[in-house]
């Protein structure tokens with residue numbers, strides 16, 4: 001009984017850890033790090049020109065750029081083609097600053113490392129980021145992001161070199177905001193996604209289980225809303241379920257260990273009785289505590305884990 005329990009526990013542990021934070025640094029610390037490296041690309045920067053930054057060797061593959069803009073110019077003129085992003089007129093930042101820096105991320109092969117997807121989903125394009133910062137101090141680090149919002153047309157993202165989706169599957173745009181919320185939308189013609197605020201963006205697909213690619217009808221293919229609801233539930237539900245299962249198993253394990261201990265002490269009690277050993281008598285006294293504790297703990301376990 002003990003071994004299967006332990007096996008299940010070790011199987012659910014990695015998921016539990018992964019759900020809480022990705023290995024290495026978190027996606028938000030990466031944002032802060034990339035802000036620093038993007039700003040370092042500026043040497044006497046001209047406004048409205050993208051400057052590509054370098055990244056440390058432990059992040060090889062990631063691309064960053066920075067563009068300095070007057071806030072008024074962003075609002076009234078937008079930016080026509082900042083890498084994959086098309087920024088229309090009407091985009092304003094909160095809180096107001098006179099000049100801002102738009103930092104661009106392309107997480108390339110690090111996409112699923114910093115933005116892991118639920119099982120069954122995969123990226124068809126790299127995760128791209130667009131974040132805004134105050135430009136008043138170009139050597140500042142750990143700057144808070146500005147909240148940029150499109151009030152008219154949305155910002156559009158024109159993904160290049162998108163992998164082909166498997167037949168019968170429907171790719172979705174995925175938007176990660178800075179607070180960990182995930183939103184799925186339909187892909188517009190030409191591999192375009194849209195957003196009204198800053199964050200990270202990509203195109204994902206829910207892969208069809210193998211063995212179903214032999215002309216069988218696709219599972220829920222094209223049902224935009226159904227897929228959306230399910231994916232959202234998965235993203236939020238998975239960590240909760242993992243924790244629940246883990247705690248349940250932990251509870252069982254604790255009860256089992258106590259049973260086991262009590263069993264051993266019962267044996268000790270018997271042999272002590274047989275031998276009439278004074279030293280063992282103290283051990284018998286001890287057994288009262290665990291027994292009492294167990295009966296106090298049990299109702300708590302039941303109330304908590306059997307809804």
Ligand SMILES: *[C@@H]1O[C@H](CO)[C@@H](O)[C@H](O)[C@H]1NC(C)=O
Pocket residue numbers: 024025056058059
């Ligand atoms: C990469 O190295 C830099 C120092 O060179 C360090 O500050 C940063 O945390 C490292 N990043 C990761 C993801 O380990």
Ligand SMILES: *[C@@H]1O[C@H](CO)[C@@H](O)[C@H](O)[C@H]1NC(C)=O
Pocket residue numbers: 060061109110113
């Ligand atoms: C991404 O690719 C680079 C080489 O281009 C490599 O050094 C790096 O380890 C890769 N990152 C991941 C997460 O595999």
Ligand SMILES: *[C@@H]1O[C@H](CO)[C@@H](O)[C@H](O)[C@H]1NC(C)=O
Pocket residue numbers: 137138139140141
């Ligand atoms: C800009 O930021 C750097 C680093 O945080 C700080 O040392 C410097 O004093 C700041 N400069 C101004 C003008 O605020």
Ligand SMILES: *[C@@H]1O[C@H](CO)[C@@H](O)[C@H](O)[C@H]1NC(C)=O
Pocket residue numbers: 167
């Ligand atoms: C996908 O479907 C198209 C026609 O609908 C077909 O030409 C193509 O070979 C299919 N691809 C795969 C990988 O099954």
